[in-house]
Amino acid sequence: MSKVNIRTKQKAWNKTRRLLESLTAEDLREAAKQEQKYHKINNPAVLELLKSLGQIGSATPGSDERKSYMLTELKSSFVYHGCPVIYLTINPGDRHSPLALLYAGVQINVDNFFPEEYSLTARVKNLLQNPLAVVEYFHNIIQAIIEGVLKEGMFGELAHYYGTIEYQGRFTPHMHMAVSLPILM
Secondary structure, eight states: OOOEEEEEOGGGHHHHHHHHHHOOHHHHHHHHHHHHTTOOOOOHHHHHHHHHEEEEEESSTTSHHHHHHHHHHHHHHHHHHOOOSEEEEEOOOGGGOHHHHHHTTOOOOGGGOOGGGSOHHHHHHHHHHOHHHHHHHHHHHHHHHIIIIITTTBTBSOOEEEEEEEEOTTSOEEEEEEEEOGGGO
């Protein structure tokens, strides 16, 4: 990570500064490893530092700084390409798709698939055990929609599109997309 911003209250800055200066890069790496494994951070100085910080931001996906940057990109595209005329939310039905099961390694007959042969519980279990299969399925469905629908002119000539990916409460991805057409520029 090349750039990180931290925020703390002014009255807590001296304490925060002392904590930051007392910690080594290795202390922070170790705390990050513990956090990634969902273990309790055992360094009291790191715990105290985390309590005193209001926000940590960077250009990593999902951070406030990244979201702010994406909003600026989107606004810039409005100026350059005109206002979008189509707003899409794409939510591939991974839980009901035989392709998602195929990506997850389930041996199925794609040409003669009967969903009732695979209970919803079994489908969801297979997908939860193979989260990368869900991501690959999502990526390929989105690419097919962009290439086969938008770029092929289903809504007319394409000027520009901009999409963001979010994860739902059930931890599956969906995309919000703004599409601009040149006729309104």
